[in-house]
Amino acid sequence: xTTRFNLTRRNFLTSxxxxxxxxxxxxxxxxxxxxxSLTFVTWGGSYRDAVYExxxxxxxxxxxxxxxxxxxxxxxxxxxxxMTGNVEWDVFDAPGALGASGSKEGYWETFxxxxxxxxxxxxxxxxxxxxxxxxxxxxAYDPSKRGEGEYPRNFVEYFDTEKFPGRRxxxxxxxxxLEAALLADGVAPADLxxxxxxxxxxxxxxxxxxxxxxxGATPQTITLLQTGEVxxxxxxxxxxxxxxxxxxxxxxxxxQTLNGLEYLAVVKGSPNRENAMKFVAHMLSPEVQAATMDxxxxxPVSKDAxxxxxxxxxxxxxxxxxxxxxxxxxxxxxxxxxxxxxxxKEWTLL
Numbered sequence: 001x002t003t004r005f006n007l008t009r010r011n012f013l014t015s016x017x018x019x020x021x022x023x024x025x026x027x028x029x030x031x032x033x034x035x036x037s038l039t040f041v042t043w044g045g046s047y048r049d050a051v052y053e054x055x056x057x058x059x060x061x062x063x064x065x066x067x068x069x070x071x072x073x074x075x076x077x078x079x080x081x082x083m084t085g086n087v088e089w090d091v092f093d094a095p096g097a098l099g100a101s102g103s104k105e106g107y108w109e110t111f112x113x114x115x116x117x118x119x120x121x122x123x124x125x126x127x128x129x130x131x132x133x134x135x136x137x138x139x140a141y142d143p144s145k146r147g148e149g150e151y152p153r154n155f156v157e158y159f160d161t162e163k164f165p166g167r168r169x170x171x172x173x174x175x176x177x178l179e180a181a182l183l184a185d186g187v188a189p190a191d192l193x194x195x196x197x198x199x200x201x202x203x204x205x206x207x208x209x210x211x212x213x214x215x216g217a218t219p220q221t222i223t224l225l226q227t228g229e230v231x232x233x234x235x236x237x238x239x240x241x242x243x244x245x246x247x248x249x250x251x252x253x254x255x256q257t258l259n260g261l262e263y264l265a266v267v268k269g270s271p272n273r274e275n276a277m278k279f280v281a282h283m284l285s286p287e288v289q290a291a292t293m294d295x296x297x298x299x300p301v302s303k304d305a306x307x308x309x310x311x312x313x314x315x316x317x318x319x320x321x322x323x324x325x326x327x328x329x330x331x332x333x334x335x336x337x338x339x340x341x342x343x344x345k346e347w348t349l350l
Contacts, residue, residue: 045219054292097175097333099263159184166231
């Protein structure tokens with residue numbers, strides 16, 4: 001299992017665009033006033049619980065620094081804070097498109113020199129973004145609600161409202177959603193980028209009436225399934241795994257997934273910059289990576305963490321060797337996220 005993961009990790013590095021391909025440029029940071037706290041913006045629900053148990057708890061025990069956790073990262077709020085100079089957040093938990101776009105716009109601090117053990121990181125950091133893990137997004141459902149074969153297991157089926165009638169979810173952002181739409185419309189995974197935006201929106205037009213929720217807060221991708229408000233949901237393997245650990249019994253299809261990097265970034269003008277740097281370094285250490293990813297079942301970026309994962313967790317790791325799966329192109333989103341987001345928000349209101 002470990003060998004397979006290392007192969008897929010190399011494939012990810014090869015497939016990823018040049019945003020993180022360059023050697024890390026890590027410069028010494030400025031001094032800040034001493035404090036005993038920081039604010040971490042992350043994704044809530046079972047994910048938040050896992051990150052707390054796997055890393056935040058031990059960070060506070062080790063350093064005495066209290067971590068205030070805010071749910072649901074929002075790049076527009078980061079922009080507003082940075083542009084007004086009224087920065088309230090310190091560390092931002094960023095999916096690929098948000099992290100890459102924020103980097104291009106100058107929303108992140110440069111990491112301090114020597115902050116990371118670069119030899120241990122399977123994917124190198126850039127000057128202001130460090131990979132946290134690799135995730136898998138796909139289709140989830142409650143197998144107790146319908147019979148075998150009555151659930152969509154890939155994106156072509158997810159968009160087929162005649163064969164698979166029912167209410168669905170999507171994220172409230174264009175990244176991941178547009179990739180899913182193009183896969184549903186017949187574009188091969190290897191041919192996705194550059195994204196054909198007009199074609200993606202045309203595909204979304206056909207399924208829009210069946211979308212019950214454009215989800216911002218990630219826990220809702222699962223709770224809407226649990227409450228029966230939707231029949232199928234776009235969510236993440238780690239969400240299903242952590243929910244099932246509490247006895248939920250949800251199912252996740254690995255037939256086709258979207259796979260990407262999650263980053264950690266320090267917000268430009270962070271009021272607790274020194275603490276934020278310590279926190280990011282802590283979350284990248286092998287022991288913390290192993291403890292956190294064993295709970296989430298995402299793929300750690302620390303190479304030394306991989307052998308420490310349980311066999312059960314490894315069953316849920318992203319499979320980047322599956323030709324049906326997609327590796328998201330963060331460099332493309334860095335150039336296009338803001339403009340496409342504007343169009344996407346307008347489209348959802350029509």
